[in-house]
Amino acid sequence: YSSNIGISKIAWRLTGKELYDGFRNFGLAQKSGIDLSKELDGKIKAPYLLDYPTYSANSAYGYGMYVNFMQLVKAYSAFNNGGIAVTPKIVDYLSDSRGKQYDINLDTYPLKACSSETAEILHSILMDVVEIGTGSAAQYDGLEVGGKTGTSHIAYKGKYIEEYHSSFYGFVNDKFGNKYTIGVLVIKPKKV
16 A cells, blocks of 8 residues: 555666666756746766665665756656656746846756656556545645645655655646646644
């Protein structure tokens, strides 16, 4: 029943290079290109290390790598855009005190993360997570919502402690054809 076991079994079917290239195709461990002044690249294990089952498994479920919030948003956008990962943005333009608008020119390009068929399958799976799985709290009448919940142990001074971060990444679409990729991260959530 564990998502970690399931994703590990998928990762073990791939070579280290295939897994590494797949992560990179989705924009992981590289700047997303968001319209912010600073962004860290992140880090993925080298392809030869991903040939080892331990490294490929823990990278597949997210513990063996460093990626940032916007890289995950960009990656999830592919499941709602026919396999194309698009660059997240915060604003459409900047304006001055006289109302003159300045376009934001980003040096980014969409990534062909996966085939449209794969994106469609994942789109459906992510909708199932919300409809009948762990993301049921994200349901909202009139909206198509899909995504994946996540929980990560917090490491402190080289050891895992009994505190966690929780997340939800996915998409929300409305009946007017608007599509949104979403990400929510809760640091050290408290149960209510």
